[in-house]
Amino acid sequence: MKEESKEFTPNILYALCSWCGSGGSETAGAMKLHYPENVKPVRFYCTGGIDPVYIFRALLEGADGVVVSGCHPGDCHFDTGNYRARRRIAAVKTILNTLGLDGDRVWLRWVGHGEGKRFVDTASEFDEHIQEKGPSPLKGIRGV
Amino acid sequence: MIREIPRVGVYVCHCGANIAAKVDVEEVARFASKLDFVESARDYKFMCSDPGQQLVVDDIREKGLNRIVVASCSPRMHEKTFRKACQKAGLNPYYFQMACIREHDAWVTEDPGEATDKAKELVQGAVSRVLHHESLVPRTVDINPNVLVIGGGIAGMQAALTIADAGKTVYLVEREPCIGGNMAKFDKTFPTLDCAACILTPKMVAVGQHENIELLTYSEVVDVEGFVGNFKATVRKKPRYVDMDKCTGCGVCNEKCPAKAISEFDQGLSKRKAIYSPFPQAVPNTPVIDRDMCIYFKKGKCRACEKFCEADAIDFDQQEEKITLDVGAIIVATGFKPFDPSVAERYGYGKYPEVYTSLEFERVNNATGPTEGQIRLKDGRVPETMAIIHCVGSRDKNHNAYCSRVCCMYSMKYAHLIREKTGANVYEFYIDIRSPGKGYEEFYNRVQSEGVQFIRGNVAGVTDKAIGEDEKGKLIVLAEDSLSGRFLRVPVDAVVLSVGLEAAEGAEAVARMVGISQDQDGWFNELHPKLAPQATPSDGIFLAGCCQGPKDIPDTVSTANGAAAEALSLIMREKVEVEAAVSSIDAERCMGCRQCETICMFDAIEYDSALNVCVVNEAICKGCGLCASTCPNKAIGVRHFGNEQILSEMEGVML
Ligand SMILES: Cc1cc2nc3c(=O)[nH]c(=O)nc-3n(C[C@H](O)[C@H](O)[C@H](O)COP(=O)(O)OP(=O)(O)OC[C@H]3O[C@@H](n4cnc5c(N)ncnc54)[C@H](O)[C@@H]3O)c2cc1C
Numbered sequence: 012m013k014e015e016s017k018e019f020t021p022n023i024l025y026a027l028c029s030w031c032g033s034g035g036s037e038t039a040g041a042m043k044l045h046y047p048e049n050v051k052p053v054r055f056y057c058t059g060g061i062d063p064v065y066i067f068r069a070l071l072e073g074a075d076g077v078v079v080s081g082c083h084p085g086d087c088h089f090d091t092g093n094y095r096a097r098r099r100i101a102a103v104k105t106i107l108n109t110l111g112l113d114g115d116r117v118w119l120r121w122v123g124h125g126e127g128k129r130f131v132d133t134a135s136e137f138d139e140h141i142q143e144k145g146p147s148p149l150k151g152i153r154g155v
Numbered sequence: 156m157i158r159e160i161p162r163v164g165v166y167v168c169h170c171g172a173n174i175a176a177k178v179d180v181e182e183v184a185r186f187a188s189k190l191d192f193v194e195s196a197r198d199y200k201f202m203c204s205d206p207g208q209q210l211v212v213d214d215i216r217e218k219g220l221n222r223i224v225v226a227s228c229s230p231r232m233h234e235k236t237f238r239k240a241c242q243k244a245g246l247n248p249y250y251f252q253m254a255c256i257r258e259h260d261a262w263v264t265e266d267p268g269e270a271t272d273k274a275k276e277l278v279q280g281a282v283s284r285v286l287h288h289e290s291l292v293p294r295t296v297d298i299n300p301n302v303l304v305i306g307g308g309i310a311g312m313q314a315a316l317t318i319a320d321a322g323k324t325v326y327l328v329e330r331e332p333c334i335g336g337n338m339a340k341f342d343k344t345f346p347t348l349d350c351a352a353c354i355l356t357p358k359m360v361a362v363g364q365h366e367n368i369e370l371l372t373y374s375e376v377v378d379v380e381g382f383v384g385n386f387k388a389t390v391r392k393k394p395r396y397v398d399m400d401k402c403t404g405c406g407v408c409n410e411k412c413p414a415k416a417i418s419e420f421d422q423g424l425s426k427r428k429a430i431y432s433p434f435p436q437a438v439p440n441t442p443v444i445d446r447d448m449c450i451y452f453k454k455g456k457c458r459a460c461e462k463f464c465e466a467d468a469i470d471f472d473q474q475e476e477k478i479t480l481d482v483g484a485i486i487v488a489t490g491f492k493p494f495d496p497s498v499a500e501r502y503g504y505g506k507y508p509e510v511y512t513s514l515e516f517e518r519v520n521n522a523t524g525p526t527e528g529q530i531r532l533k534d535g536r537v538p539e540t541m542a543i544i545h546c547v548g549s550r551d552k553n554h555n556a557y558c559s560r561v562c563c564m565y566s567m568k569y570a571h572l573i574r575e576k577t578g579a580n581v582y583e584f585y586i587d588i589r590s591p592g593k594g595y596e597e598f599y600n601r602v603q604s605e606g607v608q609f610i611r612g613n614v615a616g617v618t619d620k621a622i623g624e625d626e627k628g629k630l631i632v633l634a635e636d637s638l639s640g641r642f643l644r645v646p647v648d649a650v651v652l653s654v655g656l657e658a659a660e661g662a663e664a665v666a667r668m669v670g671i672s673q674d675q676d677g678w679f680n681e682l683h684p685k686l687a688p689q690a691t692p693s694d695g696i697f698l699a700g701c702c703q704g705p706k707d708i709p710d711t712v713s714t715a716n717g718a719a720a721e722a723l724s725l726i727m728r729e730k731v732e733v734e735a736a737v738s739s740i741d742a743e744r745c746m747g748c749r750q751c752e753t754i755c756m757f758d759a760i761e762y763d764s765a766l767n768v769c770v771v772n773e774a775i776c777k778g779c780g781l782c783a784s785t786c787p788n789k790a791i792g793v794r795h796f797g798n799e800q801i802l803s804e805m806e807g808v809m810l
Pocket of ligand 1: 311517
């Protein structure tokens with residue numbers, strides 16, 4: 012249950028690879044573990060295929076934060092896609108910070124197929140984290 | 156790019172009460188009906204049922220729908236089902252999108268109002284996405300008809316035999332010098348008390364002699380590449396230092412070898428030689444030289460085995476070998492290892508010599524074991540009282556929370572054998588008796604009637620600190636009898652710890668290699684715990700036996716046959732359909748920088764030097780999208796996971 016006092020419900024995108032990340036989210040489902048409804052999973056094929064543009068676009072279009080989960084190091088379905096993702100997310104954070112925006116609105120955390128609890132914990136922690144930060148200054152900047 | 160005017164049909168599934176109890180499905184359908192391009196939206200009890208699918212088929216035909224969205228469970232469950240329904244109605248299956256409102260919403264959201272809102276967002280995301288879908292044609296590739304089985308326990312052996320009997324080639328890779336796994340160490344097997352060797356040996360021989368099975372013992376798979384239908388596995392064959400083609404298995408080398416080592420097979424209860432076969436009926440019966448213990452390898456002198464070998468089979472120069480196998484499917488059957496009770500100090504294992512693990516006790520009972528099957532204390536006396544402690548390492552938050560499933564039954568097997576062989580009093584310290592299975596409860600009743608004493612309660616510890624006269628020289632089991640509420644001290648001569656099962660040593664490396672995952676306890680995850688128990692999320696990789704969780708032999712054999720059937724069903728198809736979602740390069744935009752070529756781990760991108768552009772080989776591409784996100788000119792798109800599709804879904808779910 013969300014607290015009554017919560018003034019702001021962040022809009023959060025949870026980008027998942029089709030293997031471990033989605034698997035974790037489904038395990039969470041099967042275990043009936045709860046997480047805030049404002050965290051919305053979107054399925055990608057591999058985290059390595061997540062173009063930094065997607066993350067920027069999400070932030071521009073109204074997301075207050077984006078969290079990405081793929082396979083643990085060594086477990087990637089495509090061998091090294093998750094390492095690419097790690098590097099790209101690091102770059103995205105740097106770019107955001109450089110622009111005076113907040114790189115910490117983007118998280119990357121590995122979640123394995125069976126790790127329903129870790130998935131839910133990540134979703135909840137990230138939600139709290141973004142709540143503390145408040146709405147994204149970029150929100151709706153494209154005026155769409 | 157939207158080429159024709161989309162006419163979208165949206166179907167919101169109740170999934171019985173799974174979704175409908177949380178999400179107001181009618182409201183979601185109403186909401187969906189107002190979205191742009193949505194022609195019709197409705198809710199239905201079970202979309203995956205025949206009538207549910209028929210709704211889709213009929214609507215496509217009657218209402219001229221050309222895009223379909225089903226909001227129900229995870230695409231892993233039913234994406235294929237609905238794609239097929241589309242196809243049946245003449246619509247390209249890729250004009251379909253699933254919104255996951257069960258696993259991603261109804262099951263994980265507490266508040267019904269919020270769950271309904273989230274369902275709307277997820278549906279909106281799917282509708283926006285499907286507008287940008289393109290018609291794709293799935294590709295087919297040839298399947299290699301050979302199968303690799305990793306692990307030669309009863310599971311791997313059974314799977315190999317079933318496949319080989321169907322006329323297909325199987326490579327069975329076992330890391331120990333011989334096959335048989337844990338079962339080969341047992342004496343009798345519950346509940347029928349057949350002798351393990353009597354039922355296992357013929358199977359081992361059948362595996363060894365089968366013309367379609369290539370047995371690779373003392374070998375490990377070190378790398379797996381490729382994908383369903385076309386895997387390439389690299390196997391490392393450790394040197395045996397004995398030529399398998401020449402060796403007759405006469406055993407003279409073993410007799411003459413002067414170096415002794417601890418027998419792993421006998422659980423450390425006996426000695427073996429440096430040149431050895433783990434047990435007399437081993438398959439293959441070619442011994443191996445333990446390099447670390449061999450006097451020749453250590454000191455450069457001895458070669459006794461070589462001198463006496465009439466077959467001239469000893470070869471100290473043998474080298475490790477690496478071979479590659481091409482296979483279409485892989486069955487993982489790496490089994491389990493027993494829980495190590497030395498980490499649970501209260502049981503006194505390692506401290507008191509008369510405390511045994513169950514696997515040690517199997518060897519004690521076994522006619523080819525260290526005591527030739529006689530139950531004797533270390534000083535040779537026949538025990539008068541024995542305790543068997545259940546759930547050691549299992550159902551214990553400090554170790555493994557799960558039940559290991561077989562320990563109650565094998566514990567009662569021991570009780571029976573002890574009564575039969577020695578007449579000793581037996582105390583079974585149990586928490587609950589788990590005896591589900593054919594003839595299992597009957598076996599429990601039988602053991603009870605044989606005078607075995609069952610004490611329900613947790614064991615606090617085992618000690619040799621005697622209080623009374625009757626405890627002198629004994630081990631005392633301290634336990635609470637939870638039925639009478641009394642605290643007991645039970646003096647016994649020996650204790651058997653019924654240790655639980657854990658995932659095999661090295662399971663993690665195997666998981667990584669073949670691209671499957673482990674659960675929190677280390678067991679391999681199946682694709683679906685109920686409906687796809689042998690398949691894994693990695694196509695072409697199947698599971699058999701205890702590597703996916705504790706099992707008795709009957710269940711192990713069933714799962715092995717299940718995995719074999721699935722592997723056969725795959726390779727018999729000869730061709731496999733692979734995702735149509737592959738990359739494509741827009742030659743107009745490509746500047747031939749070749750970054751994609753470097754980054755692609757499947758070598759699916761080639762450089763055309765004449766045109767100075769890169770080209771995707773669609774037969775090899777797996778659609779991971781690495782190249783697309785790398786391309787500095789945005790010249791690469793991944794079909795079905797293209798920019799338009801992803802961005803529109805993202806924007807859709809954010810409302
Ligand atoms: C003490 C005890 C008594 C039992 N008694 C009974 C009984 O009476 N009746 C009954 O029905 N069940 C009994 N069971 C359960 C039974 O042992 C299992 O059901 C059965 O052994 C499972 O077979 P498996 O092939 O899956 O695994 P295993 O027997 O563990 O075989 C796995 C094989 O894979 C090999 N391997 C592992 N990793 C690799 C790798 N990376 N590469 C290559 N090879 C590898 C191993 O060396 C091993 O040979 C008992 C279990 C225990 C612990």
